[in-house]
Amino acid sequence: MSWIVTGGAGYIGAHVVRALASAGMTPVVLDDLSSGVAPFVPEGVPFVRGSILDRALVEKALRDHDAEGVIHVAGYKYAGVSVQRPLHTYAQNVEGTRIILEAMEAAGVSNIVFSSSAAVFGTPDVALVVEDTAKKPASPYGESKLIGEWLLRDQAIATADSAHPLRHTSLRYFNVVGSADPTVYDVSPHNLFPIVFEALLEGRTPKIFGDDYDTEDGTNVRDYVHVGDIAAAHVAAAQRLADGRPIETAYNLGSGDGLSVTQIMDAVARVTGIDFTPEIGPRRPGDPDRIVATGELAARDLDWTMRYTVDEMVRTGWEARKAASL
Known part of the structure; x- marks a missing residue:
């Protein structure tokens, strides 16, 4: 039996695929390559190219690959841009999740x-x-991610007495950084690490978007979590579901303390050896001041822990991005 990884050719999804394979599970990638990268899919891993909005394709993938479950990573992930593109965001994240659940019910997954x-x-x-x-x-x-959680909750209630009651969990996290494989790196044009790395590679000065937030140094404070740890938590959750063990409906994959954008910039300068003073630009819409979560429940059930220091997060991400330029 297999696990379908939607968005499995993307930065996070590709790491989940590798973590599944390392755990002896069978990943199958479903990705339309709108933001994914085909070479991120490891050799030998089945790859279904198509959109999660294609109901027939999703159900066929589930049936053809004898799917035991789905790890749903695909989605439109840009909070700031979603303010300008709300309809696109809802189509991808809400309707896409609804279609996956509908296809799962039809296929008995x-x-x-x-x-x-x-x-x-x-x-x-x-x-x-x-x-x-x-x-x-x-x-x-x-909003679209919260509605996705509601869809899972409601479908679980609706199928509770059926032959295939839905078992689910939602993993909440914020800034995913670094790399656990030198061939996979963050390609997003909107995430902090790739924005900074691209600027340095092109000889430009990195920019901070807003320094007037209600935080100690005026810049956003976030949970920065390593992609390798995120991938491992997804696999642990899948294993728990497959084994029929009790599982919470949601887990926060948080650091417990957080880092500011300024602290990240300092780490980038320290690790890369490139001395720079960031430029200050305007805020991006939709960016809250601070959000830091505890990961205690995930530590209890999913072996969640922060295995990387901030310098290691920067180093692994920087090395993977530089390798892609060679």
């Missing part, structure tokens, strides 16, 4: 791990976010 986001919390009024902290998304992206 009952396990799903959903890549959600800490963006469901918006700008929380607590220092440390826990799973039941109030959900107040600050962007269409965050």
Whole structure:
């Protein structure tokens, strides 16, 4: 039996695929390559090219590959841009998730791990976010991820007495960085690490978007978590679902303390050896001041832990991006 990884040719999805294979599970990639990269799919891993909005294709992939479950990573992940493209964001993230659940029900597939986001919390009024902290998304992206969680909840209730009751969990995280494989790197034009790395490679000065947030140094504070740790948590969740063990409906994959954009910039300069003073630009819409989550529940159930220091996060991401330029 296999696990279908939607978005498996993307930065996070490709790491999940490798982690599944390392755990002795059988990954199958489903990706339309709208933001994924075909060479990120490892040799020998089945690759279904197509959109999660294609209901027939999703169901066929589930049936053809005898799927045990889905790890749903695909989606439109840009909070700031979602403010300008709300309809596109909802189509990809809400309708896409609905179609996957519909295809799963038709194919008799009952396990799903959903890549959600800490963006469901918006700008929380607590220092440390826990799973039941109030959900107040600050962007269409965050709203779409919260609706995705609702869809899973409602489908689980609806199928509770069926032959294949839905078992699910949602993993919430924010800034995923670094690399656990030198052939896979973050290609997003909107994420902090690739923006900074591209600027340095092109001889430009990196930019900070806003330094007037309500934080200690005026720049956003976030959970920065290594992609290798994120991938391992997805696999642990899939294993727990497959084994029929109890599982929470949602887990925060948080660092517990967070880092500011300025602290990240300092680490980049330190690790790369390139001395620079960031330029200050305007805020990006939809970006909250601070969001830091605890990972205690995930540590209990999914072996979640922060295995990388900030310098190691920068180093692995920088080395993978430089390797891609060779």
